Amino acid sequence: MRTVAVLCSSLERPRTLAASFTEPNNSSVSERAGASPFEVSQDRGRTMVLNYRPKPRVVLLIALALLPLACSNQEVQKQRHFKRGNEYAAEKRDEFAVLEYANAVRLDPKFGEARLKLAEAYERMNNLRAAFPEFIRAADALPDNRDAQIKATQILLLGGRFEDAKARATTLLTRNSKDVDALLLRANAFAALKDPAGAITEIEEALKVQPNESRTFVNLGAVRMGSGDAKEAEAAFRKAVSLEPSSVDAHLAFANFLWSAGRQAEAEQEVKQALSLQPRHLLANRMLGVLYMATKRSQEAEQPLKAVAEISQLPAARFQLAEYYLNVRRNEEATKLLTELAANQATFADAEAALASIDYDRGRRAEANARLDKLLARAPKDARALAMKARWLASEKKLDEALVRAKAAVAADPQSAPAQYTLGMVHDLRRDVPDAIKAYNEVLRLNPRAVAAQVELSRLNLATGDGDAALRYAEEAKQTEPASAVARMALARSLLVRGDLGRAETEIAELQRGLPSSADVHTLNGTLQFRRNNYAAARTSFERALELTPGNFEAIAGLVGLDLQARQSGTALHRIEAELTKQPDRVDLLALAAQVYDQAGQSDRAEQALRRAVAADPRFSTGYGMLAQLYMKQQRLDEARAEFERMVKRDPRAVGPRTMVGVILETQGKRDEARRSYEATVAEMTNAPVAANNLAFMYAEEGKNLDVALQLATSAKQQVPDSAEVDDTLGWVYYKKDLATLAVGPLEESLKKMPDNADILYHLGLTYARIGEKAKAREALERALKLNPRLAGAESARRTLASVSQ
Structure with a gap:
């Protein structure tokens, strides 16, 4: 195709080009015999070509002669399709217009005007998934079309491609540095890239060009709001409204700010002001409906939501109205609306999934599954239906099947944030924390404002210690x-x-004012009061949380902590055992019971509780870790190692258990096995500072691989900079490498953190001796031997002490 295109553009004078080809010096046998290149037959007076045996020169000349005609026909055809598309668009028959525009761009992929019209038609049909890429392709084909570039930049911002958006806006500004639209788009790109200073600079430039432009102040307010400067944001929004009181967009932007600040009454007034200006404004009606729902005024929400459905005539609005009916338990009206939507091929899948959800929520699970399975049989790659099936399976604790469905949903639509969120949820329930974190981060890549994913990531990182x-x-x-x-x-x-x-107290106080009957809020307050040593207030909060939500684990754990603090272990045990009679297989309760049993000296019962926990949930890695620690405490090292190895088998990326296998082997005197275990861990993982430290120390003790030992110790120091053990290892490696002057610093730092550690004193004493600091060496070595006369280097310490005492 590329060759044809080049020839089309160069064949303005086909005769001249054809004449440039000379007659060959010799001819074929058939030509000399006068044979024709065609074999023909007569069919009712019509000549038909049966076989065509082309000669090279003839083929070339024919091809060259036909190319201008082909190019001309192609141009005519694409323009014909383009014209028909425009006619259909004028008649508001976009479903036919898109076919014509698509044919035009198929004939000429660089036909920018047709691509732009195609994108606009898709947008009018609310097919944004098809429209947005076409807008960007249109802008690529029409580099000098400012409006096309502006639209493409807006879409790139919506799609999270902030660097690309900034680049397009910058290109526009090179052509016109006073293009306010481009300045505001670049400001939005800077804000999205977390560069509020850059955003403000662009907005200030826009204000120099048009100092009284309302939308510029709307953008300024949004940037101030995003950077947490509520006072300046409010001032900007008020300025926008004052400059253009008739601007619906300004009122709605201000309403959004007020709503986000928790000032719902003021937000409502701004939305109503916008509706007084344009009663049939789609976004204003939608905002009012959602605001009514958020403030528990569901009856008032119906009118604006019905208006949205009527004004937009889009399926999404009707789905939103159906969701409203479900929320207010008007299931018959919701079902009727969804059944109508299911009759339309374009909305069949979403409507059927919603109807299945209604059945499931009503407890009609057989009917729900039958409906959803029927949908999946018809549309096996429907991401929404697959994600819904995954959630249902997960709620029934069929986690392996749920994972298969969740992965299928993501494979069907990798750009679906709900599908990615479902995958994260299933991984979380399976206790596959790294995979859950990965999926939730993907949600945020697709939708940076997904609060649910941000909250889950906060929780998971808290659980993993970050x-x-x-x-x-x-x-x-x-x-x-x-x-x-x-x-x-x-x-x-x-x-x-x-x-x-x-x-924390500030946040909790605000939550208490807004949610006085929330068990979670009372639990948070209980934890706060416990940390402040206000034990009576903490107990009141935890007990209130249990009244509101019986079985609340955090409240139970808080009360158990208070019982233990008051030295009432019997009360704590009674409290946990009472809960376990109600929820005998709840693993977090069993783990809590094991802790209390262990503190009470009942290690056999602690072990039984942990065994029950891991039997109830084989993925409960905390239970295996606690079992291993219990065994180590009892010097049952083989059993402890077996538990850690089980954890590693289930999750090979679990750094802690892998490191503990090496630690136990080293404790058992199995140094070769321990070294191999540490080596495997550090080879496969970059975030294993304990394994790196221990392996570095082993190499130093053995006096081999000292360069590697230094790398390992340095890596451990970077990851855990405040560890006395790591400082000691680093100093000891330097000493072994005959770099005693470098060893002093880390060893002295280690001693500050652990001043009575005989091993550190021994290492520091040898180091002082090597650099000639005899007095310091004598003091350190004498203290080391006094603290532990049997330390591993006792003989070396005594010899060195004798040498520095002379």
């Missing part, structure tokens, strides 16, 4: 949706774990 990441995700969730209770709870929980009790 408090900084947990806090970051919680803060992002609150920033995305300031009025979200789950976001505020996630933030409060992260702050409590970090020990930032002041900020």
Whole structure:
């Protein structure tokens, strides 16, 4: 095709080009005999070609002669399709218009005008998935069309391609540095890339061009709002409204800000003001309906939501109305609306899935599964139906089957954030934490404002000990949706774990005002009061949480903690055992019971509780870890190692259990096996500082692989910079490499953290001796031998001590 295109563009004078080809010097035998290249037959007076035996020169000349005609016909055809598309579009028959425009761009993929019209037709049909890529292709084909570039940049921003959006806006500004639209688009790109300063600079430039432009202040308000500057954001939104009181967009943007700030009454007034200007404004009606629902005024929500369905005439609006009917338990009206939507081929799948969901929620699970299975038989790659099936299987604890369906949903539509979220949820339930985190991060890539994913990531990172990441995700969730209770709870929980009790108290106080009957909020307050040593207040909060939600684990754990603090282990045991009679296979309760039994000296019962926990949920890795620790405490090292090995078999990426296998082997004196275990761990994982430290120390003790030992010790130091053990290892490796002057610093730092550790004193004493600091060496070695006369290097310590005492 590329060759044809080149020839088409160059054959303006086909005769001249054909004449340039000379007659060959010799001819074929058939030509000399006068044979024709065609064999013909007569059919009712019509000559028909039966076989065509072309000669090379003839083929070339014919091809060259036909190319201008083909190009001309192609141009005529594409213009004909384009004209027909325009006619259908004018008649509002977009379903036919898209076919004509598609034919035009098929004939000429660089036909930018047709691509733009195709994109616009798709957009009018609300087929945004098809429209958006076409808008971008149209802009690529029409580099000088400003409007096409503006539209493509807007779409890139919506799609999360912020760098690409910034690049297009920058190109527009090179052509016209005072293009306000381009300046505002680049400002939005900077804001999305978390560069509020850059965004503000662009907006300031726009204000220099048009100082009284309402939409510029709307953008300024959005940027200020995103950076957490509520006061400046409100001022910008108010300025936007004052500059253009008749601007519906300005009123709605201000309403959104007020709503996010929890000022629902003021937000409602702004939305109503917008509706007074344009009663049939789609977004204004939708916002009012959702606002009514959020403020528990469901009866008032019906009118604006019905208006949305009537105005838009789009299936999505009718689905939203059906969802409203379901929320207010008007199931018959919801079912009727969904049944109508199911009759339409375009909305069949979504409507059937919604009807199946209604059956499932009503407890008619057989009917629900039958309906959903029928849908999947007809549309086996429907991502929504597959994700729904996965959620149902997960709720029935069929986690392996749920995982298969969730993966199928993502494979069917990798760009579906709900499908990715379902996959994360299933991985989470299977306790596959790394995979769950990966899926939730993919949700955020697809939808950076997905609060539910941000909250889950905060929780999972908190559980894995990454408090900084947990806090970051919680803060992002609150920033995305300031009025979200789950976001505020996630933030409060992260702050409590970090020990930032002041900020945690502020968040919890706001939650208590808004949700006085929330068990989760009372539990958070109980934890706060416990951390402040206000035990009576903590007990009151935990007990209130249990009244509101019987069986609340965090409340039970809080009360057990208070019982133990008050030295009432019997009360704690009675409390847990009472709960276990109601929920005998609840693994977190069993693990809590094991802790209490162990503290009470009942190690056999602790072991029984943990055995029950891992039997109830073989994926409960915490249970295996606790069993292993219990065995180590009892010097049952083979059994402890077996438990850790089971954990590694289930999750080979689990750093802690893999490291513990090496630690136990080393403790048992099986140094070769321990070394191999550590080596395998550090070879496969970059985040195993304990294994790296221990292996480095083993190499140093043996005096081999010292360069590798230094790399390992340095890596461990980077990951756990405050560890006394790692500082000791690093210093010891330097000493073994005859770099005693470098060894002093880390060894002295290690001793500051553990001043009575005989091994560190021994290492430091030898180091001082090597650099000639005899007094310091004598002091360190004398203390080391006094603390532990039988330390591993006792003989070496005595010899060195004798040498520095002379």
